[in-house]
Amino acid sequence: MRTVHDNPNIRIFTEGDIERITNNYSTLIGKGGFGEIFRGVLDDEDDMVAVKRYIRGDLRDEFMEEVRIHAQVTHKNIVKVIGYCIGKKSLMMVTEFISNGNLEYALHNSGISIPLGTRLGIAIGCVEALSYMHSMHLSSGNLICHGDIKPANILLDGTLTAKVADFGLSKSLSGGITRYTENVKGSIDYMDPIYLSAGCVTRKSDIYSFGVVMLELISRKRVKEKGGINLIAAFNQAYANGKGFRGLLDTEIANECNMKILEGIGKLAVECVAIDANKRPNANDVEKRLLMLWAAQHGKEENIIRRLYRRSPPEIISSSSSNKIGNARIFREGELKKVTENYSSQLATGSFYNIYKGTLEDNTLIAVKKYFDRYEAGKEEFCSRVAMVIMSPVVHKNITKLLGICLEANPPTLVYEYATRNLSNILHCKEDFPLELRMKIASKTSRALEHLHSSRIALRHGDVMPSNILLDDGFVPKVTAFTLSTRFTEDNATRMSMVKGDGNYMDLYYRHTNLVLLKSDVYSFGVVLLELITRKQPAGDCPEKYGLVSEFARAYKMNKSGKAMFDEGIATEENIPVLEEIGKLALHCINLKLSKWPTMKEVAERLKKIRSEGNDEQRWAIDNNSKIRSFTEHDIERITSNYSTPIGKGGFGEVFKGFLDDDDYDDAVAVKRYIRSELREEFMEEVSIHSKIDHKNVVKLVGCSAGENTLTMVTEFISNRNLEDALHKSDISISLNTRLGIAIGEFINIFK
Structure with a gap:
């Protein structure tokens, strides 16, 4: 192909x-x-x-x-x-996949509260994307425009940061200025009138469409409501007459303290939708003005010139740029104080640093790693490592992104993408932590380390431990903290000036000789695996004699099993074989003979196989329950007519109506589909419990499907929905006897 x-x-x-x-x-x-x-x-x-x-x-x-x-x-x-x-x-x-849908839904269908700062951030994120697109050259040498900017094509992630989507109408502009077409396509309400009438598309066509988006952001009205006002004409008239502007704004944000910002956005939007394209600002100018408004809203009046002019055309950005080092943005200390609200929200602390939460102009959440002023030992070596990471960034979906750096601090302050928590937080708390989720974290982390160790990169992380494995909202791991990393030009040992790192995760070869190998990360990851299956901390200054590593090794030597040390929360009968395999793999990683250590690629492949076999074991357990039927994913699609009739949602999934259409059960059924694959443990437990209950006042479990991609449960269909709807969302008459009967049925059900 x-x-x-x-x-x-x-x-x-x-x-x-x-x-x-x-x-x-x-x-x-x-x-x-x-x-x-x-x-x-x-x-x-x-x-x-x-x-x-x-x-x-x-x-x-x-x-x-x-x-x-x-x-x-x-x-x-x-x-x-x-x-x-x-x-x-x-x-x-x-x-x-972007989790929060699109701006169209958020503005006009969701009813959620969207503060002015968030709306301004969405606008900034969108125009930064346009500024980037309008200034970049394709491989053909042509410039591009998007061609279909509208709220439905602006997606929003978990922090309501804008992500421009749908390049189906994007155009490459021959000669970099204009393109003509006889086949005009797009959303008319957001379309540049010049493009609509003459088929002439330029970068200013995107500016017109973006101007309409800004009007919708501040008014929370569609550009053309059925039977309502024309938003563009209304704002033009309000600015021409000098009155009526406030009445067009969304009342949620139209308070006195916001008016200057709103007037600035409105004025800029009206300029963007000018009929004469020559009078429209370009994307860079729109970006600068929105950033000035953002600065004003946050009380930032001093020294914003660097922020406004930090972006250069992509073709001239290089490591020598005064505003970027590699792909990392250069921050001023004053900027970091403001985006972190003077370092008011501390996320974590380490031996030499604190980490703070911050929010950039476009609503992007960040983590700011600020080193203590007293951190003097090895500062020169540390700074050289930071430079290596910045100038030779490692890109992988399970490695945290370095977004920026502040050189005014010494050592430099680092700015990373934000993550909700780290693995240590969840390992050593009382939260439920299913085995499947632990396996997912282990597998993805091993893939990240395998990527680091690849011959093209050859980078030893140097500090693999749970607190350096971040987890996002979906528990996707991101390896972070590269300030102890070492790059290898050959597969040999490198002597360090001093031993650095957490001794609990440090291999003995490095500890006693100051020599590090690329495989040193394998030992550290083996300790992490032990923590994942035992939920115990590897406390102790001498891991080869006492502590988690030595205890686990002795348990296997004596009993040929680590069962006595497995976390009770996951040590079920069906999980034991999987846990034993992970334990054996961990022992290979922490072997005292470094010649026995596997490579990270071998570790990653082994975890992939264990995870796959674990899923097969869980599927077998369901298939052998004689009280319920086992369906395939194809069966479920047929039963629900490809999930065509949703009837409800719950904390774990969606519910659809379906029909079995067979000799055993020809009535309607309800199909509950779990929406998150990491909830397999909850699914298994629900099936196990429900299959043992048979009572006329308990919904009958018909069967289930534990597929590779989906988990679904099939129950009898109950026609009158639930008691909450009957009591609080309907006008039906419910007699006292009926209510008493409901109560009796529920009481017998609970205490039978």
């Missing part, structure tokens, strides 16, 4: 791959002018993705153009493309 791009990181999928990723297109999450969008899960990684399927075969040229352009665009405010499929019958694109 020929490729349509030059990006080696873009994957090419087959139609079979896409069917497996989307579970046969089971979860529709959106529709657009060119196709449908489905949620999916990448094989082996459990990463959520969005799959856009073109619904018309004659759109192949448009698809090729979208892939070609999107594959060359990389920016934090642009949805990342992962791969594509050019099949005989269909065309599909796979991108990252």
